[in-house]
Amino acid sequence: MTLQDNKIKNPEKGLPLGEDLGGAVLIIGAGLCGSLLALRLAQRGFLVEVFESRPDLRKVAISAGRSINLALSDRGLKGLRLCGVEEKARKLCIPMIGRLMHDKESNTFSSNYSGREGEYINSISRGDLNALLLDEAEKHENVTIHFNHKCKKVDIENGIAFFINSETNEEFSVTSEVIFGTDGAGSSLRKSYISEPKFLFSYSQNYLTHGYKELEIPSDSTGNHKISKDHLHIWPRGDFMLIALPNLDGSFTVTLFLSYDEGEYHFNNLTTEEKITAFFEQEFPDALALIPNIKDEFLNNPTGPLGTVKCSPWFYKNTLLLGDAAHAIVPFYGQGMNASFEDVVVLDEILNQELESWEVVFKEYQKARKKDTDAIADLAIDNFYEMRDHVANEIFKQKRKIEMDLEKYFPNQYFSKYSLVTFNEHIGYEEAMKKGRAQDKALLHLIADETVQTHQNMTKNELKIILDKVMAETTEILKEDSIAKL
Ligand SMILES: Cc1cc2nc3c(=O)[nH]c(=O)nc-3n(C[C@H](O)[C@H](O)[C@H](O)COP(=O)(O)OP(=O)(O)OC[C@H]3O[C@@H](n4cnc5c(N)ncnc54)[C@H](O)[C@@H]3O)c2cc1C
Structure with a gap:
């Protein structure tokens, strides 16, 4: 046939x-x-x-309980x-331009996904x-x-x-x-x-020791979002984290990623209202204030494996x-x-x-x-480790700032690993991974190198020097990797 x-x-x-x-x-x-x-x-x-x-x-x-939005x-x-359905799907989307991190004291700081115009991800039901x-x-x-x-x-x-x-x-x-x-x-x-x-x-089939549970931040009384709908919200806490993505009806779907049985609080011991509230008060006080039905949702929504x-x-x-x-x-x-x-x-x-x-x-x-x-x-x-831990780390923040600036001033020359994976549909994931990892290594070397000046508000000329160094070292790393495979 x-x-x-x-x-x-x-x-x-x-x-x-x-x-x-x-x-x-x-x-x-x-x-x-x-x-x-x-x-x-x-x-x-x-x-x-x-x-x-x-x-x-x-x-x-x-x-x-099964990833309500994506x-x-x-x-x-x-x-x-x-398949000719992109425009119809876009009508269901809420653009998210970056991450908004929430610390334990309820302070927030943002980090865009890209320094280039028009690069964002979308929350969709x-x-x-x-x-x-x-x-x-x-x-x-x-x-x-x-x-x-x-x-x-x-x-x-x-x-x-x-x-x-x-x-x-x-x-x-x-x-x-x-x-x-x-x-x-x-x-x-x-x-x-x-x-x-x-x-x-x-x-x-390899499971993480963590599972996930979904909760909801409802809309305010006028049907609007209670926190920025332009961001994917993250509460990074090292061994665990909470994230929230916006929905069109003004609500957010919140997902807790937590160990099943390790640490002070874990899914297996969060079984009473008191414990759940104590955990959220200690770790996510601002989120707790936004989730009115936390007890019912926590106890009734399923915990899924990853x-x-x-x-x-x-x-x-x-x-x-x-x-x-x-x-x-x-x-x-x-x-x-x-x-x-x-x-x-x-x-x-x-x-x-x-x-x-x-x-x-x-x-x-x-x-x-x-x-x-x-x-x-x-x-x-x-990215599991990056999101729950590194996004709040000072070196990570410094690296992201340089990457944002490189993408802004040299939009056709520099693409971070995240951009290569997420926004660069013309190359495969494998190529994105290899190039992105090599660039990350080169940038981290550069930040650690005391002979190279990096600071918060670099001029385009200063950034050009950084770009050339990063690109040269990236090429070297990729060359070494391919020789090592021979
Ligand atoms: C918590 C969570 C968050 C996620 N977030 C994202 C995200 O932000 N972005 C992203 O890109 N991906 C995300 N994903 C991954 C995404 O959900 C999956 O990759 C995607 O759903 C895969 O689509 P699929 O059609 O292959 O499988 P599924 O969506 O699982 O669909 C399988 C279908 O087959 C049916 N089915 C199952 N067994 C049978 C059977 N025996 N006979 C007949 N029918 C059957 C099911 O009912 C279902 O309709 C997330 C996943 C999880 C768990």
Whole structure:
């Protein structure tokens, strides 16, 4: 069978279940990645059948506790642009120009994400964005989304997916020529790779000792935000931290990242109102004043784990893992969804090559993509330490100030690691990581070098000297790294 056979021949919406899907493409999971993938494949002319375990989120309220809002940045926007939905998504966004740090005495200081004009990240509701993508996918005659259908396993040898309908408890199987697993970090397709020892499948899942819990700062009585909506708020406290992202209705979603069982306060011992209040009074007094329902929310909202999934290969025969199913990462770079949308862009580019079979497409896709998702997984762990600790550190602040100034005065020459990862969609995560880390090293050397003058308000000429030194040392570091790999 060639790829052309999967294109529409007779686009009848809704195929009978329990049967061979014939030429249709099967997608398991209609979350952020699966719904964008369905939209793109439909635009390319494929007949697409999507099976989602949960009810339709446009009809029922989504439950609290699963990252209610997310930071959407350039790589994610690139995926939305590819599918013609960027402008619609932007209407759901609140731009955040930088971080606003809160110390224990309730003082704040800000640090922009970039010194260049127009570089910011966006807070967006997971539910609203997912609903937009489902709407857009369903506008296509050749897409059908079946809600309340959970995939139990996949016979990867024969391309058969087994489902249960959670409304009727009916179990059935669907045969398809090609199956995509976009069913998130607990992917049923990935589990089938593990349980069917048909090939050498490498897999690792590493949890942090920290989990997360979501709380809410409601809007004020006029429906407005109580603190700056132009920032991602951070309360960095070394071993733990609190963050808050704005919502369109004037509220903020607050997330506490805390150890399960280490330190004076941890999730396992914060079990009474008194303890929760004492913890927040001691560590986050200004946030406590903004969260009126802290006791109920803390005790009732779930605590979620934070983990990294790496695996290889991502495909077997005509099945492929995409998004979190292939590469779940911790949320500290705000890139999991962005990376999942970029997956769709990279797959689309491979499809443009008109290769002879899905298996070849999948092989080329993994070759092009894996190094970059491995890199963002590692960068996300690095940022865990940076956000909870280093952002409040004096050397870090000094380094960020120099970087801001370099980006402002030399916008086409200097891109910080954060900018390379977040705003530079034209290079892969791996390249961004290597260059960004080398620059960081060079800048820190320079700050430590007493023969080099750095101060708060450097002129453009002084900054040019710094830029030249940083670039020269960055080139040296990158050269040494590539020689060390030989
Ligand atoms: C606390 C937190 C904060 C985050 N913040 C950010 C951020 O700021 N920016 C960012 O870019 N990313 C962020 N992420 C990461 C982001 O949420 C994920 O990377 C993104 O949701 C991945 O999309 P996905 O479609 O691959 O997986 P998911 O969004 O998990 O979607 C999977 C879908 O598959 C369905 N499904 C699951 N199992 C089955 C099954 N067996 N059968 C059928 N359907 C199934 C699920 O119901 C779901 O709809 C954050 C994550 C967390 C946990």
